[in-house]
Amino acid sequence: MNTTNQKNVANRLPSRLQTIFTVARKELIDHIRDKRTIIMVFLLSIALGPLILMGLGFFISNMESKAERREIFVQGQEHAPELMNFLQRQDFRVMTPKADFRALVEAGKHDAVLVIPKDFSQKLLQGEAKLELVYDDTRQGSSSMTVRPIRNAVRAFNAELASQRLIARGVAPGVLQSIELTDTNLGSASARAAGLLWIIPWVTLFGCVAGAMAMAIDLVAGERERGSLEPILMNPISRDALVVGKALALSVYSLSIALLTLLGFALMLKYGNLPSIGTVLSLSAAQYAGFIIMVATFAPAMTVLMMALGTYGRNFKEGQTYANYFLQVIAMMPFITLIGDIKDATWQLFVPMMAQLMVVTRLLRGESVDFMHYAIPAAINVAIFVGAVVLITRLLRNEKIIFGRA
Amino acid sequence: MIEVKELRKQFGAVAAVDGVTFTAPSGAITGLLGPNGAGKTTTIRMLGSLIDIGSGTIKIDGVDVGREPENARLVCGILTDARGLYPRLTARENIRYYAQIRGVDSSRSEATINRFVEWLDMKEIINRRTEGFSQGERMKVAIARALVHEPSTVVLDEPTNGLDVMTTRALRQLIKRLRAEGRTVMFSSHIMQEVAALCDEIVIIARGKVSAQGTTDALLAQSGAENLEDAFVRLAGIEEEAPSAEETFA
Incomplete structure (x- = not known):
């Protein structure tokens, strides 16, 4: 191989954007091939909606019949x-x-x-x-x-x-x-049941983070444990492109889970024949769109944050431990507002999960949702996403992180 | 060509690499020979700019690794002791991924992959997922992956470790083939016979320092030993250490 040949190689080095897509594509294919996990996660996601709605429907009709009895x-x-x-x-x-x-x-x-x-x-x-x-x-x-x-x-x-x-x-x-x-x-009785509508965004939001946990940890912590992190960093690939590619794959995966959960709800609401739910909840296309807008920035931000936590772990197991605590905090959010009896305060918009719960619940109740309700949580999520990517990129420059901490 | 000058790397109080200087010329096979813990892997990691260079310089085909790490990575293919593959991708997909990251166009990379399939006898495994591959099979994929962009400089860290006879033979042939193509080939090993059989030039490294460099004959002459094994033991200074260790335990 001569020098001109090398120049050719150098000239053909892919753009950062191409690298990001290459990495994202590979990670998605890699994780979709984990058939058992994928089937479990996707089936659970789509079944979640019908299960919750049936439970809610049972609860409402039970209350109604007690009142009439x-x-x-x-x-x-x-x-x-x-x-x-x-x-x-x-x-x-x-x-x-x-x-x-x-x-x-x-x-x-x-x-x-x-x-x-x-x-x-x-x-x-x-x-x-x-x-x-x-x-x-x-x-x-x-x-x-x-x-x-x-x-x-x-x-x-x-x-x-x-x-x-x-x-x-x-x-x-x-x-x-x-x-x-x-x-x-x-x-x-149905109005009282409306007080329980937060369960719908709660399971959707929690589900899309929890379902993507294994992938989030595998992307860096798992890669290191397998011994494939060191060789990939030997390539002339910028670490930020590598991390963004992985974050992109994770976001796509997590959003698919959220959309599947939402689809489950939508199908059940439309074809489920739940008369008692019908009086409480019927969603228009605009409400679904609002819901999706809220999830669209939430899922990437939270899962990439979880990936950063996983990166700190010495191995997959340790990464999983950190991510689990994070998941618990997310799961607890609605109870903080319930116990504290906080009703749609503006500061909630600045707290991830609380913000999404609040806005989506308002949407489901048919209450007014304005521009700031969408803009503030989205801005916070974008900041978290960028922060987490920068953090992981930095960690990947750390020798101790690449080779595992001694 | 690889030129290493006064290379040093400190981990805490330990000087893993302590003033290493050597040259690995193009079109030749250079062996980095040394006992475990001598600093071979650390040197190779610095070659791949995977860890920061403590002090000193490394130039690969004239490119300063410390100053232009990404350009240096362009021209070399390095196989370190971390050889993890993606178990859910096939062998071909594992190799192709690296080709894509390096921007090798697909017709060219497929041709290269097919060449490796032939050279390393990978016909049976190339389209299988790598989950459950034997150590030798994993090694073949890792080597093809590290060299898929046809680098002018090839560095292999203990490539024959844990391989069976047939795989080792195939690998030796590959190394010779790379030399015949005019590439710079360097590999590390702690097995003397292997180094003696393959290398044009040997760099003996011990306790972070180069203790000798030259052809097999030159090293034999320098050490006054009759075979390379004795020469290695003498030049690496292992002999002197052994009695003192015995004294300590006595």
């Missing part, structure tokens, strides 16, 4: 014939609770129970009657949902009794009750 569990019915009579007139079905209802209520397996003491009728005449209401409001079980109808029924019974006594004494009931409060509850 007008059933009351009463312990000691025989001690209060007047009250039983009243409840029956109000179309309530009075039922006897199970013997160990206290334990069951505590375990979230029994509706709330009204307990009538033996001396109820006697005390009622003296105006000192007491009733006990057994429920557990610390859990999302059935007792907390059935408390309200019992309270209302007892209150109504009390009011009826008082008016009867006033009328018997020749006093108009209105004297005692100058204000009458009528309940008009606009919050239907």
